Amino acid sequence: xxxxxxxxxxxxxxxxxxxxxxxxxxxxxxxxxxxxxxxxxxxxxxxxxxxxxxxxxxxxxxxxxxxxxxxxxxxxxxxxxxxxxxxxxxxxxxxxxxxxxxxxxxxxxxxxxxxxxxxxxxxxxxxxxxxxxxxxxxxxxxxxxxxxxxxxxxxxxxxxxxxxxxxxxxxxxxxxxxxxxxxxxxxxxxxxxxxxxxxxxxxxxxxxxxxxxxxxxxxxxxxxxxxxxxxxxxxxxxxxxxxxxxxxxxxxxxxxxxxxxxxxxxxxxxxxxxxxxxxxxxxxxxxxxxxxxxxxxxxxxxxxxxxxxxxxxxxxxxxxxxxxxxxxxxxxxxxxx
Amino acid sequence: xxxxxxxxxxxxxxxxxxxxxxxxxxxxxxxxxxxxxxxxxxxxxxxxxxxxxxxxxxxxxxxxxxxxxxxxxxxxxxxxxxxxxxxxxxxxxxxxxxxxxxxxxxxxxxxxxxxxxxxxxxxxxxxxxxxxxxxxxxxxxxxxxxxxxxxxxxxxxxxxxxxxxxxxxxxxxxxxxxxxxxxxxxxxxxxxxxxxxxxxxxxxxxxxxxxxxxxxxxxxxxxxxxxxxxxxxxxxxxxxxxxxxxxxxxxxxxxxxxxxxxxxxxxxxxxxxxxxxxxxxxxxxxxxxxxxxxxxxxxxxxxxxxxxxxxxxxxxxxxxxxxxxxxxxxxxxxxxxxxxxxxxxxxxxxxx
Numbered sequence: 001x002x003x004x005x006x007x008x009x010x011x012x013x014x015x016x017x018x019x020x021x022x023x024x025x026x027x028x029x030x031x032x033x034x035x036x037x038x039x040x041x042x043x044x045x046x047x048x049x050x051x052x053x054x055x056x057x058x059x060x061x062x063x064x065x066x067x068x069x070x071x072x073x074x075x076x077x078x079x080x081x082x083x084x085x086x087x088x089x090x091x092x093x094x095x096x097x098x099x100x101x102x103x104x105x106x107x108x109x110x111x112x113x114x115x116x117x118x119x120x121x122x123x124x125x126x127x128x129x130x131x132x133x134x135x136x137x138x139x140x141x142x143x144x145x146x147x148x149x150x151x152x153x154x155x156x157x158x159x160x161x162x163x164x165x166x167x168x169x170x171x172x173x174x175x176x177x178x179x180x181x182x183x184x185x186x187x188x189x190x191x192x193x194x195x196x197x198x199x200x201x202x203x204x205x206x207x208x209x210x211x212x213x214x215x216x217x218x219x220x221x222x223x224x225x226x227x228x229x230x231x232x233x234x235x236x237x238x239x240x241x242x243x244x245x246x247x248x249x250x251x252x253x254x255x256x257x258x259x260x261x262x263x264x265x266x267x268x269x270x271x272x273x274x275x276x277x278x279x280x281x282x283x284x285x286x287x288x289x290x291x292x293x294x295x296x297x298x299x300x301x302x303x304x305x306x307x308x309x310x311x312x313x314x315x316x317x318x319x320x321x322x323x324x325x326x327x328x329x330x331x332x333x334x335x336x337x
Numbered sequence: 338x339x340x341x342x343x344x345x346x347x348x349x350x351x352x353x354x355x356x357x358x359x360x361x362x363x364x365x366x367x368x369x370x371x372x373x374x375x376x377x378x379x380x381x382x383x384x385x386x387x388x389x390x391x392x393x394x395x396x397x398x399x400x401x402x403x404x405x406x407x408x409x410x411x412x413x414x415x416x417x418x419x420x421x422x423x424x425x426x427x428x429x430x431x432x433x434x435x436x437x438x439x440x441x442x443x444x445x446x447x448x449x450x451x452x453x454x455x456x457x458x459x460x461x462x463x464x465x466x467x468x469x470x471x472x473x474x475x476x477x478x479x480x481x482x483x484x485x486x487x488x489x490x491x492x493x494x495x496x497x498x499x500x501x502x503x504x505x506x507x508x509x510x511x512x513x514x515x516x517x518x519x520x521x522x523x524x525x526x527x528x529x530x531x532x533x534x535x536x537x538x539x540x541x542x543x544x545x546x547x548x549x550x551x552x553x554x555x556x557x558x559x560x561x562x563x564x565x566x567x568x569x570x571x572x573x574x575x576x577x578x579x580x581x582x583x584x585x586x587x588x589x590x591x592x593x594x595x596x597x598x599x600x601x602x603x604x605x606x607x608x609x610x611x612x613x614x615x616x617x618x619x620x621x622x623x624x625x626x627x628x629x630x631x632x633x634x635x636x637x638x639x640x641x642x643x644x645x646x647x648x649x650x651x652x653x654x655x656x657x658x659x660x661x662x663x664x665x666x667x668x669x670x671x672x673x674x675x676x677x678x679x680x681x682x683x684x685x686x687x688x689x
Binding site: 054055168170171198199200201202203204206207225226227228229231232233251252255256262265266267269270271272273274276277279280281282283284286287302 | 399400508509510511538539540541542543544546547550551565567568569571572573591605606608609610611612613614615623625626629630645
């Protein structure tokens with residue numbers, strides 16, 4: 001199936017993507033703030049890892065640093081991102097560009113801004129084949145039509161000549177996915193791929209992603225704020241809060257028995273579990289501003305378990321069972337809340 | 338409904354003997370289209386909706402289904418082409434002179450995006466008190482206004498000291514509370530909430546939903562609750578109306594609609610919405626719909642859902658679907674559960 005021209009060590013086993021101690025600083029008018037603070041995780045091929053968190057938690061920033069697409073106001077200040085064994089943070093522009101597409105690629109949230117509005121979609125889809133594989137115009141175009149067929153765009157040959165605005169939201173998302181998987185990457189990052197879509201279309205897109213992932217044996221990093229999407233579609237989850245990883249583990253275990261009060265609070269506040277007419281068990285307060293993240297535990301201000309120790313000492317991410325870890329001084333006491 | 342709203346109009350038993358007052362809101366056969374000539378977009382096509390006092394009606398449907406147009410009709414911002422709107426028995430579109438603002442006061446709105454819907458240059462107190470500049474007699478004096486702002490702030494769970502802060506000093510959840518306080522400033526009977534928590538962080542959504550249901554208990558206010566999030570709708574609504582391409586295709590008590598949907602579209606919507614249940618992963622019974630919503634400029638003949646429906650047959654293209662009523666619920670006097678379909682789901686022996 002694979003026809004990539006680049007050798008890819010990840011095919012020999014081991015994680016396809018390995019992030020360690022990633023730190024990202026953000027320059028703001030009022031000073032530098034840390035947006036991502038020591039984030040680490042790894043994904044193997046064929047597996048789906050969800051980066052779960054609310055807006056501002058650093059999940060998209062993490063994704064953009066992996067893809068090398070950070071805004072100039074943001075800067076990676078530490079850590080490593082190993083894709084197929086090489087630390088991409090140490091690569092130059094040319095080196096990164098070689099990886100973008102055949103090894104690592106990304107699907108963005110907003111398909112309308114991610115596509116070029118003044119170029120027919122067929123030409124945009126053919127571009128990776130022209131650049132990375134040096135195919136002729138005609139061959140690349142054939143490939144583009146093939147891809148459009150694969151992601152379920154009706155009448156692909158005709159539609160290849162259409163412009164992005166002539167497609168519906170769901171179809172545009174399909175086009176973006178097609179472009180991302182064009183060169184059979186090892187790692188696919190999907191940043192909130194269905195947020196702007198209607199539920200029935202959302203389900204179609206998630207299914208397409210899953211099918212492509214199985215078919216091409218990709219490692220999928222799913223960035224989302226939607227607990228239900230994580231529950232349904234991911235194997236492992238990394239829960240982020242205020243730039244930090246607060247809990248990780250297999251989804252089934254984390255969701256049935258969370259070991260961090262934030263994860264538990266999120267799960268409890270979903271109406272699905274609540275009794276109608278009763279107040280929802282809400283997490284009080286709101287996430288801290290990045291400029292005002294407390295020195296101790298990042299969640300202390302909203303935590304029902306917070307004690308003296310939490311104010312002074314940031315809890316490290318420690319193992320709380322097989323393949324699970326949590327960053328809480330009191331994770332053992334969580335069941336009693 | 339446990340208590341009468343502060344500003345309730347006397348529920349006068351009518352002379353003809355029927356003791357029940359008219360519903361708070363009754364929309365019947367409302368049609369609304371935009372554009373002209375051949376390029377005519379039908380946003381609403383014979384829509385019926387009813388909201389009782391103190392009740393929450395959930396309005397569900399995907400983009401383009403007409404739910405926002407319906408909200409605008411309910412708010413009196415859009416005059417229907419045909420059909421009737423009755424608010425507490427009167428047609429708001431016939432009101433003239435002073436009656437019109439008096440009616441407008443009773444129907445208010447909470448918007449989706451608290452970052453876009455609040456004027457950044459007005460303090461919380463100004464924002465909440467702004468409606469009184471139009472409706473002068475509600476809270477007539479300055480000291481009374483100040484007092485009322487403080488009351489409203491605490492009603493939505495903000496501090497009195499927040500009155501003089503500006504929107505940029507508040508988080509998303511707090512801003513939405515200001516939006517709610519502002520809607521409450523005129524003591525409305527009905528609040529239309531258009532996706533009131535979709536723009537909020539997950540951990541904050543529950544707080545705002547709690548504020549809304551608390552207000553309903555305390556003030557007896559009714560809601561039309563528009564949302565794409567089915568778990569939220571299920572939690573807050575007494576009854577649910579499902580719309581598709583400008584038509585109500587199913588409505589009924591929340592539990593009935595969610596647990597035993599009549600219309601294939603409702604069933605698909607429920608099954609498409611991911612749930613938190615980790616044991617039910619990779620559900621194979623998930624209903625996968627074909628394609629996307631057709632253009633509202635070009636609505637399919639017969640049943641408008643047939644182009645995406647797995648049950649559709651020739652009849653669906655030829656004949657408009659009939660109203661199916663499910664009277665399965667044992668307790669009598671129960672709200673009817675109705676769907677619009679030739680081949681409704683789970684109708685048991687009738688299915689043959």
